[in-house]
Amino acid sequence: MSDRDAAFAEYFAARSGAMRGTAFLLCGDWHRAEDLVQAAFTKLYVHWNRVARHEALDPYVRKVLIRTFIDDGRRGWWRRERPQETPVDLPAAQAHTDDRVVLMRALAAVPARQRAVLVLRYWEDMSVEEAARALNCSPGTVKSQAARGLASLRSLVPPPVNAE
């Protein structure tokens, strides 16, 4: 195994799980989340030398992940299922499962770019500027999309949200 392959495999083992979690919050489906992660890491491998030299692995993978997710929303959506109708990936019947189902349904109802902003800002804890760079838009757009996304969630999720 070459140095590049070894470093890539090590990075994949360390970070693919976290990236898959982010992808799951975006799409609500573990299978699709893994597809998104695979697509992002495949691009990373191709550009490994350039990206690794700048120690920008996480931002690069996250950016590709988000853009692939948004692009998928524009293309090939024909056969895609509604996340709220695919409960197989959601927790088995347990106490308070409903809250989590409600959240995933509500997130699924938020337009893709707004959902991406919400996940980057409040799951990845990115600053407005970092999220803007990841989404290739202005900080003002991130702020307005985050506000709209939260407003949409408020209208979709009955208060209080108690997922535990």
Added chain:
Amino acid sequence: MNENDLREAMRSTLVATPEPPPMDSATALTAGRRAARRRMTLAGAGAATVLATLGIAAAGPGLNLLPGDHTTPWAAPASEPAIPLPTDTKPSWPIDGDGRPQQDATARSGLRYEQGKRVLNGILAVVPDGYVTPTGNAGDGIPLQDHQAAVEGDGSWGYLASAAVAKDKGTGRLLVEVHTKDNKLAKEPCALAREFWGLGGTCERTTVAKATVGVVVTPGTDRRLDQWAAYRYPDGTVVFVAQSRSATNFESGLKPLDELPLTVPQLAALATDDRFHLQ
């Protein structure tokens, strides 16, 4: 809900949701290597094309362009990456309308792309009287009119188009999916209909002229579509025609139609309409 509520809800959701086993590094590595090889292949093919265009490659090995090197034609190193490695069995994407290989399964120009557009135009031509066809995007970002041509895993092509149809403040959609004749879809009309998108449902066989069409009149638990008809031409071409009260698979933000736009016989007849019999 405020920011902290959302953070906590996302955290709890991920913690409580059963996670699949970790992804395999070896699989990711294989996919990465394959993509890198394909990239090299395309770069090599591109270079070879440029050289061929310039007439250099066509000059053959008899022409030595490098001073002091009388054994190697100049074009040879550039075209070497075009030779796939023995381990790379994955086929390249088809050539797109611009003469370059497609970036993925979807055609973005050329004959196949135009066939997808033709399906959309076909839908717009058969929208029943009293309905309008809005354009733009729904609230979930999905286009209200769209078309796509994509090569399938078996080498056949799928042409897909969807158009929103609106009436009395309600918006639903008509959708057509055509598979070219070398597809591997089911032969029996109702098996074919139930196979569509894996939706299942209650199917009836109906006859249109001499054609037998499978029509799912009641969907199963998956309610992305309300009704659809499936017809396989004798040459193997398959046409699905579907309708739904809602405008998209997601949350369009649009009020659904009160009634479906087409009757079952109309839906079945459209599946046999020659305008969708495409190659």
